[in-house]
Amino acid sequence: MYYRYFEWDDRYADQQGKxxxxxxxxxxxxxxxxxxGEVSQALRWLTELDKEYDITGQFEDGYSMGDFIDDLRDRGYIEMDDQSNSMVITRKTERSLRQKSLKEIFRHLNKGGTGSHKTNFSGKGLERQPEVRKWIQGxxxxxxxxxxxxLNMLNHSSIDNMELNEDDLQVYDTDHYTSQATVLLIDLSHSMILYGEDRITPAKKVAMALSELIMNNYAKDSLDIVAFGNEAWQITVEDLPYLKVGPYHTNTKQALELARHILQRKKYANKQIFMITDGxxxxxxxxxxxxxxxxGLDRKIINKVLDEAVKCRRDKISITTFMIAQDPxxxxxxxxxxxxxxxxxYFASLDNxxxxxxxxxxxxxRKHVK
Structure with a gap:
């Protein structure tokens, strides 16, 4: 681990300090x-925004879009892919997108809404409580x-005979932290971009932010991600920026079934499924x-989905559905x-x-403690 320092140049500061x-x-x-994750498309849009709002014209040193693209290469955010002969993002950029999504979501949470990420139970843990109790083996x-x-020892000892007994020992209690296995289901059916509303981008941001939170703050937890349309398939965290909506229907049954099979292999007491869908x-x-x-609602399909929900309940897997649609x-x-x-x-809007x-x-x- 080492650091590289560069001389600060005030010429590159705009009015907001960036x-x-x-x-x-x-x-x-x-x-x-x-x-x-398409670099060429993102750069085309950025160039159009620059032309319309004169973004680079605000910079005193004449910093241009060409300078920005050069900096993206130099800083390791984009690179040339030899197979496609086009610019692609790097792992560094994928990580940056997750971090940005995490900051964006936490910035909009209500104060106090997330607590300190601990349970209401005492036991073996990381954070010391003020309360004390008698020491027990282990x-x-x-x-x-x-x-x-x-002080306990002094109560029964004399100056000539200081004797520490097992009953004198007392320890601080600590907050008990539990671990959890989560599968996040993301609907990629065509309805996620219908009616002029982009629903897939907020869903991707949430998935990237949740994965970044778990990897950085809850290392003992697990997060698996499943995308589903006509069928369901497991994806990795690195795949998230590249997800696209397809000309798909919504196979909720297979998505729940795959998530259940994933969780059956996990050695966790607490297991849950989060499903983001609008259809x-x-x-x-x-x-x-x-x-x-x-x-409409095909009863044959609905009954199979309900059967899968019951199987998850029997396996002690809870399903939390985040429905981003208002149809009664x-x-x-x-x-x-x-x-x-x-x-x-939850019947959630894209904003919340x-x-x-x-x-x-x-x-x-906090509450799932076995």
Whole structure:
């Protein structure tokens, strides 16, 4: 581990205190998420914004779009892909997109909404409580209350005979931290971009932010991500920026089934599924063929989804559905599925989707103690 320091140059500071690169970099990351990681498309949009709003014209030193692209290469954010002969983003950029999404979502959370990410139970943990108790075999000796222990010893000792007994030992209690396995389901059906509303970009941002939160703050937790349309497939954290909506129907049954199978292999006491969707289940596999029906709620498909929700409940897997649609008949289906699983449902807007998911995730970590 080492640091490289560069001389600060005041010429690169704009009125908000950001250097020109940082101003363009913030915009570029937003556009990258919308363009599903396509560098050329994001740069075209950024160039159009620059022409319309004269962004680079605000910089005193004449910093241009060409300078920005050069800096992106020099700083390791983009590179040339030999196979496609086009510019692509790097792992460094993927990580930056997750970090940006995390900051963006936490910035909009209500104060106090996320707490301190701990349970309401005492036990073996990381954060010391002010309360003390008698030492029992197996307690961490580093949590011994030395002052209280010495006072206990002095109460029964004399100047000539100082004797420490086991009953004198007392330790601080610590907050108990639990671990959790989560599968996040992301709907990639065509309805996620219908009616002139971009629903997939907020969903991707939430997934990137949640993965960054877990990897950095809850190392013992696990997060798996499943995308679903006509079928369901598992993806990695690195795939998130590149997700695209397809000409898909909504195979909710297979998505829940795959998530359940993933969680069955996890050695965790606490298991949950988060599902982000805006549409009704409209497809499933039947005898190896895709059965689909986009008109209304097909009872055959709905019943199979409800069966899967019941199987998850029997495996002690809770399902939390984040429904980003306001149609009453769809909300009725979500309530029916929630009742079958004994889970939870939120009818969230795109603006508060991240807040709902983060607060629910952290609340589950507090209360799920075995």
């Amino acid at each position: 250097i020109p690169f940082d101003v363009l970099w913030d915009l570029f990351q937003q556009l990258l998420t919308i363009s599903s 307690d961490d000796l580093s949590q011994i209350d030395s002052v209280g222990t010495m 009704k289940p409209s497809a499933m596999f039947e005898n190896g063929r895709l059965y689909k029906n986009s008109f 008949y769809l909300q009725s289906f979500v309530r029916e599925m929630t009742e079958a699983n004994k889970g939870r449902a 989707l991240g807040g709902y998911i983060f607060e629910d995730y952290i609340e589950n970590r």
